[in-house]
Structures are given as C-alpha cells and as structure tokens.
Amino acid sequence: MATVKRDDVKIFYRDQGEGxxxxxxxxxxLDHRVFEGLASNVEAGGMRVIRPDLRGHGRSTRPPQGYxxxxxxxxxxxxxxxxxxxxAAIVGFSLGGGIALEMxxxxxxxxxxxxxxxxxxxxxxxxxxxxxxxxxxxxxxRTEGIQAAMEGPWMKSPLFAVSLAKPGVLxxxxxxxxxFPGAEYLAEARDRVERDWTVPDRLGExxxxxxxxxxxxxxxxxKSFAEEAAKGIPDARLEIIPDSGHxxxxxxxxxxxxxxxxxxx
Numbered sequence: 001m002a003t004v005k006r007d008d009v010k011i012f013y014r015d016q017g018e019g020x021x022x023x024x025x026x027x028x029x030l031d032h033r034v035f036e037g038l039a040s041n042v043e044a045g046g047m048r049v050i051r052p053d054l055r056g057h058g059r060s061t062r063p064p065q066g067y068x069x070x071x072x073x074x075x076x077x078x079x080x081x082x083x084x085x086x087x088a089a090i091v092g093f094s095l096g097g098g099i100a101l102e103m104x105x106x107x108x109x110x111x112x113x114x115x116x117x118x119x120x121x122x123x124x125x126x127x128x129x130x131x132x133x134x135x136x137x138x139x140x141x142r143t144e145g146i147q148a149a150m151e152g153p154w155m156k157s158p159l160f161a162v163s164l165a166k167p168g169v170l171x172x173x174x175x176x177x178x179x180f181p182g183a184e185y186l187a188e189a190r191d192r193v194e195r196d197w198t199v200p201d202r203l204g205e206x207x208x209x210x211x212x213x214x215x216x217x218x219x220x221x222x223k224s225f226a227e228e229a230a231k232g233i234p235d236a237r238l239e240i241i242p243d244s245g246h247x248x249x250x251x252x253x254x255x256x257x258x259x260x261x262x263x264x265x
Contacts, residue, residue: 004082012059013052017043021088025096031058041257062183123198127221146182162245203232210236215244
C-alpha cells in the first residue's frame with residue numbers, strides 16, 4: 001500500500017506482483033477493491049498489478065472539485081511516476097474506461113496496451129434511464145446524505161440490475177459503495193475545462209492495441225459506448241461477455257482476467 005501526493009490531493013494505491021505493469025482503474029462510487037479477485041488472477045499470470053483509488057473514492061483525498069477527465073489522468077500519471085513505471089498497460093472499467101481513453105490520447109507515451117471494460121465514453125450523454133437515476137442519487141445525496149443515496153437509488157440503479165442477480169455481487173458491491181464519500185455530489189461548483197476537441201472525435205488517433213469488453217446484458221447506452229470505441233479505435237477488438245451486465249469484474253472476474261492476460265501477452 002502506498003500514496004502519492006499531487007498538488008493537495010493524495011492518491012492511494014496498491015502495488016502487487018512482479019512483471020509487466022498493469023494499472024486497473026475502477027468505476028464511479030467504487031475503489032480498488034472491485035478488482036480483488038481479478039487482480040489476483042492477473043498477478044498470477046505474471047503481471048505487476050497497480051490499483052489506485054481515484055480521487056474522491058476509497059482512501060484517496062476527497063477534494064471539493066477537480067473531477068474532470070484531465071484531473072484523473074494527471075493523478076494516474078503521478079501514480080505511475082511514484083511506482084517507477086514509465087509505461088503500463090491500462091485497464092479501465094466504466095468511469096475508469098473513460099480515464100483510460102483520456103490517457104491514451106493525452107499521454108500515449110505512458111500507455112502500453114489498452115483494455116476498456118464496460119467503458120464510459122467521455123463527451124457522450126448517458127441514456128435517459130441512467131441519467132434519471134444519477135439525478136435521483138444526487139438529489140438524495142444533497143438532501144438526506146451520501147449513505148442514503150448509496151443504499152437507496154444507487155443500489156437500485158438500472159446499471160446494476162443484471163449484475164446483482166449473480167451470487168455474491170450484491171454483497172461485494174454494497175461493501176464497497178458504503179465507503180464512498182460522495183464529494184462530487186456535494187461540490188458547490190462544476191468543473192469546467194475548456195478544450196476544442198472531444199474524445200469520440202479523436203478515437204482514430206489512439207495507437208495502443210485495444211481490447212474492449214462488454215456484457216451481453218449491458219445497458220443499451222453502455223453497449224453503444226463500447227461499440228463506438230471498437231469502431232473508432234484502429235484495429236480494436238470487441239469481446240462480448242455472455243450472460244453478464246455492467247459489473248464485469250465482480251460477475252466474470254476469471255473470464256475477464258483470462259482475456260486481459262491473452263491480450264497483454
């Protein structure tokens with residue numbers, strides 16, 4: 001276990017194993033624990049696995065603002081520097097997938113191979129059903145508190161409906177999200193970063209060898225994100241994980257680890 005400080009933010013990370021470095025980036029409201037089983041399998045395959053808690057999550061600092069893709073990207077680079085890693089394979093899940101795309105575009109020199117798992121597509125809107133759920137989460141967080149928001153609308157999100165029917169997934173997810181501090185939901189000002197480009201418009205510039213994983217039963221909007229990435233990134237490969245929803249690390253950890261190791265080797 002270690003931490004690295006960038007500006008006034010401390011980023012916690014776990015660094016285990018030896019071999020080719022692989023960084024695992026988790027999703028929104030989660031932390032490094034969502035990869036527990038998957039990380040062990042990837043490490044057993046001869047990899048060095050680095051798992052940060054993104055800012056505002058887990059054991060990392062919870063700043064009142066600074067949650068743009070570029071902020072997360074700079075944090076990831078700081079973790080790589082602290083770990084003494086020049087270049088790593090980046091595996092991004094959900095929100096982490098969006099950060100991985102940002103890294104591949106803005107710091108391609110630090111990215112080896114790329115794995116996008118149920119990725120968010122930066123600069124694209126969520127589908128209406130999921131957006132309505134996020135608004136409900138934000139409302140409860142501000143009126144009743146973060147714990148009420150996590151136990152209520154977030155655990156009932158349509159994003160998790162398929163996943164939570166799998167053995168052990170409900171318990172694992174509940175254990176992680178109960179520790180989410182919710183700083184983003186309580187922020188008084190939105191992050192505004194002016195730039196004259198969008199990630200979807202630049203997918204063709206990504207040079208990293210890319211594997212994209214998405215569940216067969218994923219929400220339509222997230223399926224569209226995965227398909228857009230597969231079409232836009234040169235020579236990207238799309239794999240559909242059978243009978244799975246959004247939470248691939250918890251639902252299909254062994255199969256996902258196998259595909260990641262196959263891609264990296």
